[in-house]
Amino acid sequence: MTAAVNRNKLVVFALVAGGLMLALFASRTGPQAAQAASHREAPLIALDPTADITDFFMFRSYEPGNADKVVMIMDVIPGEEPSSGPNYWNFDPNVLYKISVDNNRDGRADDVQFEFRFRNEPIRGIPRDFTLPFSYVGCAPPAPGPNCTTTLPPITSLDGAGSEGIGLRQRYSVTMIHDHHRTRVAQGLIAVPSNAGPRTMPDYNSLAAQGTYDLGAGIKIFAGQREDPFYIDLGGVFDTLNLRRPIPVETAAEDSNDNVNPFGIDMLSGFNVHTIAIEMPAMMLTGDTGSSLLGAYASTSRPEERVGGEHHGEFTQVQRLANPLVNEAIIGTVDKDRWNTLEPEQERRFEDYYLNPRLALALETVYGVPAAKTGRTDLRDLLLKYQPSDRRLSELLRLNLDVPPTPLAEQRRMTVLADTPDPAGWPNGRRPKDDVTDIAIRVVGGPNYIGARAADGVNTDDATLPSSFPFLATPFDGRNRHHDNP
Numbered sequence: 215m216t217a218a219v220n221r222n223k224l225v226v227f228a229l230v231a232g233g234l235m236l237a238l239f240a241s242r243t244g245p246q247a248a249q250a251a252s253h254r255e256a257p258l259i260a261l262d263p264t265a266d267i268t269d270f271f272m273f274r275s276y277e278p279g280n281a282d283k284v285v286m287i288m289d290v291i292p293g294e295e296p297s298s299g300p301n302y303w304n305f306d307p308n309v310l311y312k313i314s315v316d317n318n319r320d321g322r323a324d325d326v327q328f329e330f331r332f333r334n335e336p337i338r339g340i341p342r343d344f345t346l347p348f349s350y351v352g353c354a355p356p357a358p359g360p361n362c363t364t365t366l367p368p369i370t371s372l373d374g375a376g377s378e379g380i381g382l383r384q385r386y387s388v389t390m391i392h393d394h395h396r397t398r399v400a401q402g403l404i405a406v407p408s409n410a411g412p413r414t415m416p417d418y419n420s421l422a423a424q425g426t427y428d429l430g431a432g433i434k435i436f437a438g439q440r441e442d443p444f445y446i447d448l449g450g451v452f453d454t455l456n457l458r459r460p461i462p463v464e465t466a467a468e469d470s471n472d473n474v475n476p477f478g479i480d481m482l483s484g485f486n487v488h489t490i491a492i493e494m495p496a497m498m499l500t501g502d503t504g505s506s507l508l509g510a511y512a513s514t515s516r517p518e519e520r521v522g523g524e525h526h527g528e529f530t531q532v533q534r535l536a537n538p539l540v541n542e543a544i545i546g547t548v549d550k551d552r553w554n555t556l557e558p559e560q561e562r563r564f565e566d567y568y569l570n571p572r573l574a575l576a577l578e579t580v581y582g583v584p585a586a587k588t589g590r591t592d593l594r595d596l597l598l599k600y601q602p603s604d605r606r607l608s609e610l611l612r613l614n615l616d617v618p619p620t621p622l623a624e625q626r627r628m629t630v631l632a633d634t635p636d637p638a639g640w641p642n643g644r645r646p647k648d649d650v651t652d653i654a655i656r657v658v659g660g661p662n663y664i665g666a667r668a669a670d671g672v673n674t675d676d677a678t679l680p681s682s683f684p685f686l687a688t689p690f691d692g693r694n695r696h697h698d699n700p
Contacts, residue, residue: 255542256550259533264306265514267535268292268487269444270313272510272611273643274619275493277682281619283432284499285685286313286328287491287646288512289442294408294486296695300348302408303439303488304384305332309514310529311490316509317500319600321559321608323511326499327391330437330490332384332405340366341381350407352379354416369415372404372424379414380407386437388492392501403427406438408486411693419688426683432495440489440686441677443646447670448481451651455580457670464667471673472627472647478671484690484697491684496615507600509610511536511558531555536611537597537641538650543573543658559608561598568594573658577668586660593658596641613643622681627673628653631664646679646686 259266268289275283288311294303305311311330314323336342340351352368370376372383387401406425409418426436450457458477468476499508515529533554535541544567545553553564571593574585598607617637626632627649629639639648651672656664676698677687690696 256533256554257547258551259554262532263291263293264304265309265516265532266290266292267512267514267533268442269538270510270512270535270611271644271646271685272508272613273645274496274613274615274617274638275683276619276621276625276638276645277685278621280493280683282495282497283493284496284508284613284615285491285493285683286510286512287489287685288313289440289487289489289686290514291488292442292485293482294439294442294488294689296409296484296486296690297692299410299692300350301382302349302410302692303486304334304382304408305386305405305437305488307332307334307384309516312513312515313490313492314511314513315499316608316610317503317505319505319507319509319604321509321600321604321606321610323509323558323608323610325393325501328492329389329391330386331389332386332437335383335385337381338383339378339381341379346381349382350379350410350414351381352414352416354413368413369407370417370420372406372421383407388435399433400427400429400435403435403437406436408439409689409691411691413693415691418691422688431498432493433498434491434493434683436489436491436684438489439486439689440684441675441689442482442485442487443675443677443679443686444482445480445649445672445675446482446651447478447672450478450481451670455576459671461581461666462669462671464669464671464673466633466667468673469628469667469669470633472649473674475672475674476669478669480672480674480676480698483676484695486689489684489686491686493683500615506615508613508615509536509558509600509608510613511610531557534558536609538644539654540597540609543654544568544571546572558610559606561607561609565594565598565607568597571658573654574660577655577659577663583662583666584660585663586658596657611644612641617642622647622679631656646675649673 271287273285275285291303313328315326316323317325341348351366353362353366354368357363369379384405386403388399390397390399406422425438428434464476511534513531513534515531518528518530541550541553569590570588574587578585595602598609620636620638625647626636627647629636639645640650652669655668
């Protein structure tokens with residue numbers, strides 16, 4: 215890892231003196247065009263999977279013709295094994311799922327907010343009528359028995375004819391809060407159920423399309439199961455950085471190939487998540503502020519009181535997520551649970567973790583290669599400010615709307631650290647394709663790790679991402695799922 219630093223990558227960091235990452239700021243604070251994210255990252259939230267946010271994405275839409283739209287995606291429930299019947303996976307009616315946006319750069323994400331609440335319908339359809347021990351039933355051709363298809367018609371619709379096999383169905387509402395004024399923008403929407411398998415749900419993509427709602431005014435909403443887009447050698451990273459090369463670096467050719475995993479194993483391959491996605495015109499978020507910069511985060515909350523098996527009272531935040539890998543790889547375990555309950559603008563109390571990153575200390579201790587362990591005002595400013603002169607520290611995912619979106623086919627997983635920089639990815643917002651693990655390892659490690667192309671050896675997800683809303687791949691089905699293994 216002490217190999218000569220790649221000249222092209224050094225240029226990125228030589229643009230400023232004394233600040234390793236101010237060049238990354240340029241992609242989101244100026245008008246020029248030029249972390250596992252959060253899977254079981256804190257002790258308490260690891261016990262509460264339906265409230266556990268795995269990833270948060272925010273980006274300008276790269277679907278052709280939709281560049282004026284902003285997309286925000288919140289994934290929850292880590293490690294959904296596709297075959298986990300009979301109930302599979304569902305959103306939690308007792309959890310308040312929320313996305314909060316700061317549009318005036320004050321670090322408080324309370325300018326525009328979206329709340330998502332789910333409810334379970336009573337058990338319905340064929341599973342109720344026949345009192346079957348299955349949540350979803352259907353018999354698509356070719357059927358094994360003569361009466362299978364007629365008695366158990368396959369699930370081809372979320373509602374009405376073709377939905378008889380859905381026994382456990384969820385509906386949800388969406389509330390928009392603007393300047394503390396609440397507006398119910400949708401209710402009674404149906405969440406797309408888990409992908410049980412081809413006999414039960416022979417055309418799952420059709421079900422997902424039915425669960426993608428166009429609310430008018432340029433707003434689209436989706437809630438349901440998707441393939442987990444995050445890719446990382448999770449086992450190798452958290453076995454004390456026991457990655458699959460003695461010195462985990464990639465050659466220039468390997469690093470520039472976004473379609474092949476050089477030496478790592480994607481430990482999240484074959485798993486799904488539950489997704490809440492919303493797309494809307496950027497002007498609905500910026501309003502009349504005149505700002506082209508947004509900050510946002512996702513959160514989950516639970517009611518404070520439980521009486522007679524029901525929840526009552528105000529909600530208490532149990533997790534938040536903005537930038538990937540912050541609570542997982544920057545905040546110390548002793549503070550992870552507390553960090554999850556606080557607001558992003560309270561980040562100053564955790565400032566030492568950014569100034570003196572423990573991950574850099576771990577990298578140097580394990581590999582013996584000097585890392586940038588102390589005095590990291592650049593790391594603090596990158597993750598906690600809109601610009602270095604800001605006084606408030608607030609951990610938000612920030613997006614510069616002046617940077618045009620990069621078409622999916624041209625996106626680079628290493629974003630601004632790629633040989634051909636792609637400024638439309640993290641830390642300027644975040645897209646599903648962005649390799650936040652390798653970016654974080656290199657940026658937190660410092661110049662030696664950037665120059666040597668330090669990596670976990672996983673450069674791509676195990677599913678092909680779509681270029682249209684909701685931008686995440688079809689979930690693996692319960693019957694045919696598979697997981698990559700060493």
